[in-house]
Amino acid sequence: xxxxxxxxxxxxxxxxLAAAESEDVKAAAKKLGEQKSYSWKTTVVVPExxxxxxxxxxxxxxxxxxxxxxxxxxxxxxxxxxKGDKGAAKMExxxxxxxxxxxxxxQPGAFMARRLQNYRTPAVEAEEISxxxxxxxxxxxxxxxxxxxxxxxxxxxxxxxRRGGGGGGGGGGGAEPKxxxxxxxxxxxxxxxxxxxxxxxxxxxxxGEDRDxxxxxxxxxxxxxTTKIEVPEDAKKKMAGS
Numbered sequence: 001x002x003x004x005x006x007x008x009x010x011x012x013x014x015x016x017l018a019a020a021e022s023e024d025v026k027a028a029a030k031k032l033g034e035q036k037s038y039s040w041k042t043t044v045v046v047p048e049x050x051x052x053x054x055x056x057x058x059x060x061x062x063x064x065x066x067x068x069x070x071x072x073x074x075x076x077x078x079x080x081x082x083k084g085d086k087g088a089a090k091m092e093x094x095x096x097x098x099x100x101x102x103x104x105x106x107q108p109g110a111f112m113a114r115r116l117q118n119y120r121t122p123a124v125e126a127e128e129i130s131x132x133x134x135x136x137x138x139x140x141x142x143x144x145x146x147x148x149x150x151x152x153x154x155x156x157x158x159x160x161x162r163r164g165g166g167g168g169g170g171g172g173g174g175a176e177p178k179x180x181x182x183x184x185x186x187x188x189x190x191x192x193x194x195x196x197x198x199x200x201x202x203x204x205x206x207x208g209e210d211r212d213x214x215x216x217x218x219x220x221x222x223x224x225x226t227t228k229i230e231v232p233e234d235a236k237k238k239m240a241g242s
Contacts, residue, residue: 033121037229082116
C-alpha cells in the first residue's frame with residue numbers, strides 16, 4: 001500500500017512539474033509577443049534529395065502593427081506584408097493583395113495567399129507548439145519535450161493556417177499523416193523566448209503515393225524592441241483596397 005502511494009505521489013509530482021514547465025514556455029512566448037517589435041530568421045532543414053526544399057524566411061513584426069516577411073525558395077524570393085486580416089505579396093515584380101491572389105485557383109498566388117493567411121509569428125507559434133508537447137522538461141536555459149502524436153501530425157501538415165509566424169515547411173494539404181512523431185525545444189533568456197525548434201517526421205500521401213517526410217524548423221529571435229518596418233506604398237495601397 002505504502003509503495004503504491006509513493007509511486008502515485010511521484011507520478012503526480014512529475015505531472016505538476018511538466019505542467020509548470022509548459023506554463024513557463026507559454027509565459028516566455030507571451031512576453032516576446034508583448035514587445036514593441038522584434039525580428040527573426042526561420043530555417044528549415046530537410047533530408048538530401050527532398051522534393052520540397054524551402055529556403056530561409058526573414059521576418060519582422062511590430063506589436064499591433066505590420067508583419068513583413070522575405071521568403072526564399074530556390075532562386076526565388078517573395079516579399080510580403082500582413083496586418084490583421086489583410087496582406088499583400090510581391091510576386092513577379094508586382095504587389096498583389098491576398099484577396100486577389102486567393103482567386104488564382106490552383107496557381108502559386110493562391111498557394112501564397114493561404115500560406116500568409118495562416119502564418120504565425122514566432123511568439124504565437126511557440127505558444128501553440130508548447131501545447132502540443134508532453135512531459136516538457138527544463139535543461140539549462142532550454143525546455144524540451146516530445147510532441148504528442150496529434151501535435152506531430154498537425155506540424156507535418158501544410159501550414160496554410162491562421163495568423164502568426166515563422167516556421168514553414170511543406171505538408172500534404174488535408175492528407176492525414178501516418179507514423180507521426182517529433183520533438184520541440186524552446187530557449188528562454190531573461191524570461192523571454194529567444195529561439196525555438198521543432199523536428200517532425202512521418203508519412204504523407206501525395207497524389208495517391210505515400211512519401212516519408214522529415215523536417216527540422218528553427219526560429220531565432222533578434223533585434224527585440226529595435227526592429228523597424230518600412231512598408232512600400234504599393235503594398236499599403238493593395239491592402240487598403242482589398
